Amino acid sequence: MSDSMNQQESAALRQEVQVHYRSDYEPFPYDIQSVYLNFKLNPEATVVESVLEVQRRAGFAPDERLCLDGVNLELLSVAIDEQPLDESQYQLLEEGLEILKVPDSFKLSIQVKISPETNTSLEGLYLSNGKYCTQCEAEGFRKITFYPDRPDVMSKFIVRIEADAEEFPHMLSNGNRIEYGELEEGKQFALWEDPFKKPSYLFALCAGDYDLLTDNFQTMTGREVRLEVYVDKGKLDQCHHAMESLKKAMKWDEDVFGLEYDLDIYMIVAVGDFNMGAMENKGLNIFNTKYVLASQDTATDTDFIDVEGVIGHEYFHNWTGNRVTCRDWFQLSLKEGLTVFRDQEFTADQTDHGVKRIEDVKVIRSHQFAEDAGPMAHPIRPDSYIEMNNFYTVTVYNKGAEVIRMYQTLLGRDGFKRGLDVYFERHDGQAVTCEDFVRAMEDANHYDLQQFRRWYSQAGTPEVQIRSFYDEQKRRLRLGFKQSCPDTPGQKDKEPFHIPVKVGLLNDSGQDIELKPITVGDNDAQVEGDIIHLKSTEQSVTFDDVPPNAIPSLLRGFSAPVKLDYNYSQGDLIYLFAHDSDSFNRWQAGQELFSQVIFELCDKLEAGQELFFSDAVIQAVKNILDNTTLDGQFQSLALTIPSINALMEEVDSIDIDYLIEARNYLKHTLAQELELDWLLHYQTNHHVGDFEQDKEAISRRAIAGTCLSYLMALEKDDVYQLALKQLGSANNMTDASTALQLIVHSNYENKLAVAEDFYQKWQNEELVVNKWLVVMATDPADETIDRIESLLDHPSFELKNPNKVRSLISAFTSANPSQFHRADGRGYQYLARQIKALYAVNPQTAARLTGAFNRWRKFDEKRQMMMREQLEEILQMPELSKDVFEIASKALK
Numbered sequence: 001m002s003d004s005m006n007q008q009e010s011a012a013l014r015q016e017v018q019v020h021y022r023s024d025y026e027p028f029p030y031d032i033q034s035v036y037l038n039f040k041l042n043p044e045a046t047v048v049e050s051v052l053e054v055q056r057r058a059g060f061a062p063d064e065r066l067c068l069d070g071v072n073l074e075l076l077s078v079a080i081d082e083q084p085l086d087e088s089q090y091q092l093l094e095e096g097l098e099i100l101k102v103p104d105s106f107k108l109s110i111q112v113k114i115s116p117e118t119n120t121s122l123e124g125l126y127l128s129n130g131k132y133c134t135q136c137e138a139e140g141f142r143k144i145t146f147y148p149d150r151p152d153v154m155s156k157f158i159v160r161i162e163a164d165a166e167e168f169p170h171m172l173s174n175g176n177r178i179e180y181g182e183l184e185e186g187k188q189f190a191l192w193e194d195p196f197k198k199p200s201y202l203f204a205l206c207a208g209d210y211d212l213l214t215d216n217f218q219t220m221t222g223r224e225v226r227l228e229v230y231v232d233k234g235k236l237d238q239c240h241h242a243m244e245s246l247k248k249a250m251k252w253d254e255d256v257f258g259l260e261y262d263l264d265i266y267m268i269v270a271v272g273d274f275n276m277g278a279m280e281n282k283g284l285n286i287f288n289t290k291y292v293l294a295s296q297d298t299a300t301d302t303d304f305i306d307v308e309g310v311i312g313h314e315y316f317h318n319w320t321g322n323r324v325t326c327r328d329w330f331q332l333s334l335k336e337g338l339t340v341f342r343d344q345e346f347t348a349d350q351t352d353h354g355v356k357r358i359e360d361v362k363v364i365r366s367h368q369f370a371e372d373a374g375p376m377a378h379p380i381r382p383d384s385y386i387e388m389n390n391f392y393t394v395t396v397y398n399k400g401a402e403v404i405r406m407y408q409t410l411l412g413r414d415g416f417k418r419g420l421d422v423y424f425e426r427h428d429g430q431a432v433t434c435e436d437f438v439r440a441m442e443d444a445n446h447y448d449l450q451q452f453r454r455w456y457s458q459a460g461t462p463e464v465q466i467r468s469f470y471d472e473q474k475r476r477l478r479l480g481f482k483q484s485c486p487d488t489p490g491q492k493d494k495e496p497f498h499i500p501v502k503v504g505l506l507n508d509s510g511q512d513i514e515l516k517p518i519t520v521g522d523n524d525a526q527v528e529g530d531i532i533h534l535k536s537t538e539q540s541v542t543f544d545d546v547p548p549n550a551i552p553s554l555l556r557g558f559s560a561p562v563k564l565d566y567n568y569s570q571g572d573l574i575y576l577f578a579h580d581s582d583s584f585n586r587w588q589a590g591q592e593l594f595s596q597v598i599f600e601l602c603d604k605l606e607a608g609q610e611l612f613f614s615d616a617v618i619q620a621v622k623n624i625l626d627n628t629t630l631d632g633q634f635q636s637l638a639l640t641i642p643s644i645n646a647l648m649e650e651v652d653s654i655d656i657d658y659l660i661e662a663r664n665y666l667k668h669t670l671a672q673e674l675e676l677d678w679l680l681h682y683q684t685n686h687h688v689g690d691f692e693q694d695k696e697a698i699s700r701r702a703i704a705g706t707c708l709s710y711l712m713a714l715e716k717d718d719v720y721q722l723a724l725k726q727l728g729s730a731n732n733m734t735d736a737s738t739a740l741q742l743i744v745h746s747n748y749e750n751k752l753a754v755a756e757d758f759y760q761k762w763q764n765e766e767l768v769v770n771k772w773l774v775v776m777a778t779d780p781a782d783e784t785i786d787r788i789e790s791l792l793d794h795p796s797f798e799l800k801n802p803n804k805v806r807s808l809i810s811a812f813t814s815a816n817p818s819q820f821h822r823a824d825g826r827g828y829q830y831l832a833r834q835i836k837a838l839y840a841v842n843p844q845t846a847a848r849l850t851g852a853f854n855r856w857r858k859f860d861e862k863r864q865m866m867m868r869e870q871l872e873e874i875l876q877m878p879e880l881s882k883d884v885f886e887i888a889s890k891a892l893k
């Protein structure tokens with residue numbers, strides 16, 4: 001552990017950046033009983049006045065200094081109990097203010113000046129499309145005023161906002177508006193009070209001229225809550241889905257968890273410039289427009305579901321995050337893992353449990369496993385960080401949600417709910433730790449979670465190797481398990497995890513047989529129903545009464561975030577693909593079948609052999625396609641070949657060229673061999689006529705899209721015409737964007753004209769233009785690199801806007817493997833240039849881009865060298881942001 005820590009420390013020293021450790025936690029010596037904030041809004045000179053009621057906490061020495069955080073603030077004045085302080089009484093630091101002597105109890109008044117207009121970091125107070133908004137998580141409040149900007153300091157906020165009445169008719173902050181009035185010179189003010197204590201990261205302010213959609217919700221105890229959605233002028237017709245989603249989320253949390261909303265008003269404001277998806281500020285959520293605006297013409301079926309999910313996520317934070325918050329940022333997964341789990345369950349209940357589970361696991365497999373195996377690997381509760389913003393990760397969020405899901409698996413739904421009840425009973429109004437959460441689960445269920453805690457402390461993806469031994473005479477099946485977890489930066493020789501493995505056994509008529517575990521020795525793992533509890537490195541389970549040829553279905557529902565190693569034959573996989581009663585494992589069997597085929601093809605390519613694979617695979621695909629009892633969304637997922645990103649995580653070193661070629665060969669062969677089938681199913685499912693958005697219509701669009709995608713692999717003119725017709729006649733964005741992508745990613749000769757038409761048609765719908773940018777950036781053609789170079793100067797692109805950066809640049813690096821990993825290195829150069837252009841403008845977004853180099857060690861020597869060179873150059877940049885520094889320096893370690 002110490003070895004790599006030292007390296008990190010010395011790297012950090014060179015750059016003069018500070019490493020923060022979880023073990024260094026110290027409580028803040030003062031209570032802030034109340035905060036009054038007064039904003040005089042002005043683009044380049046907003047004055048923020050704050051008045052804090054401060055009291056030294058019991059047990060802290062009277063000579064304790066008062067240390068406040070502050071970044072990019074111009075201090076105008078500071079006073080204690082109305083007495084202005086002179087410069088000998090405080091110290092202005094690079095990132096804070098220290099007041100040398102303070103009484104036990106006092107009123108602290110501070111005035112600062114800030115410049116929202118020049119704030120391009122999108123953290124603190126900034127302008128988006130002429131309107132003011134804030135983003136304070138994790139440590140953005142310190143860009144607004146001097147304050148103990150840490151989540152364990154909770155206080156009551158009163159906020160006054162003053163601005164021009166005509167330009168900013170709506171002026172919003174947390175809680176209830178208690179006063180409002182006109183002022184001289186065409187100005188007005190509003191006064192807001194939030195009755196709930198909160199940490200500074202949940203503070204929010206918005207001001208501007210918006211369109212407003214209002215509604216009401218009656219809570220389970222009969223209280224009326226006013227609901228408001230604020231959007232840019234002209235977008236009102238695109239907020240109805242968001243409003244409906246909010247009401248569904250409020251009702252769902254009452255029905256499922258008995259959790260009721262606590263204020264009289266709930267506001268959502270949509271902004272076009274936002275670093276993340278959305279933010280759960282108390283009573284005043286701020287959303288990326290991408291997760292609010294949706295209409296049939298502009299949003300796909302997936303967009304609609306994503307809006308509902310994010311609205312749910314932020315709403316659910318009101319209990320899991322706001323009422324009970326985090327003691328420090330190392331505990332982030334306390335609120336995020338839990339809230340992601342809650343939004344996943346919400347979406348599953350609104351849509352389809354099987355389909356949702358597959359979608360969620362895809363994220364874990366392709367993104368989280370990659371993070372866990374790379375230079376940024378960290379436990380869901382990290383031990384250290386340089387820049388907290390770099391730890392809003394798929395590990396903290398999505399693996400965190402998997403850990404929460406495992407509680408439900410271990411304790412049952414009721415036990416999990418009991419644990420949550422105890423958690424809220426004990427900790428409502430507090431800032432707590434992951435440990436507090438585990439203890440609530442333990443105490444509510446009298447269940448020992450000692451070993452389970454390792455999921456919080458150990459990074460890396462555990463690997464579970466399973467071997468089966470069948471005793472024909474005794475008709476017994478023994479499963480032998482070995483678990484291990486690879487070393488990760490700073491962590492070696494890990495202890496075994498408590499891993500719940502859900503299993504089934506299929507007989508030769510495709511049915512599940514009853515599991516009859518028997519005791520044979522001390523290596524036996526405990527079995528509870530269909531869950532095997534792995535707890536030590538090597539264990540086994542023996543089942544009695546097992547017919548010959550039974551096939552085990554392992555890790556059903558992805559019951560733990562682990563990698564499984566079991567040598568399924570192709571025949572086994574085909575069997576499970578056709579019969580498994582667990583829809584997740586049914587999908588999984590197909591994915592494994594595809595990847596086995598692809599890696600065999602890779603071997604053939606390497607050996608210079610002719611490419612082929614078994615007809616049985618083609619038949620297995622046809623069977624899924626022809627199975628009319630299956631849901632179309634499931635079929636679509638089951639028939640989609642694993643992405644290059646997911647495939648890359650299955651091998652230690654990658655020959656990217658072979659991998660892409662093998663994957664294309666598989667797709668092309670399936671397209672050819674089943675041409676008439678794809679065509680038939682396309683024609684039966686592709687619907688022209690009135691637009692519907694029920695489950696059936698969504699399923700039809702999904703499977704039709706998959707069929708068209710296979711057909712397009714044939715590169716035939718009549719298929720191009722089919723796609724062109726779909727694009728031309730589409731009355732919804734799902735069909736339109738699917739067709740656009742397939743055309744632009746094909747070799748159709750007029751594809752650029754088609755792309756241009758689409759742009760012309762949608763140039764005034766920013767979110768649709770972003771889809772267009774994604775399509776352009778992910779075209780596997782060689783010319784793409786030149787096109788995305790010139791798109792940087794296109795009127796639709798803006799480096800300052802994270803949605804644009806994600807559409808043009810992140811889409812390229814994450815979803816265009818053949819061009820990002822070009823042998824000539826131009827893909828890497830392109831990325832590095834954008835990082836260099838962006839780090840000073842928006843450090844958070846630049847750091848996210850830098851993560852695209854994280855897996856550089858998996859590639860061939862030449863590509864490794866080229867990627868490393870770019871990382872080294874980035875590290876040489878003057879005044880590099882600590883965000884990018886952390887990612888790039890860890891990648892090179």
Ligand code: TRP
Pocket residue numbers: 135137138275276277278279280313314336389392
């Ligand atoms: N708490 C937010 C969420 O998950 C995350 C978030 C929104 C965020 N904006 C951010 C995190 C900016 C860091 C920086 O819902």
Ligand code: ZN
Pocket residue numbers: 313317335336339
């Ligand atoms: Zn969240």
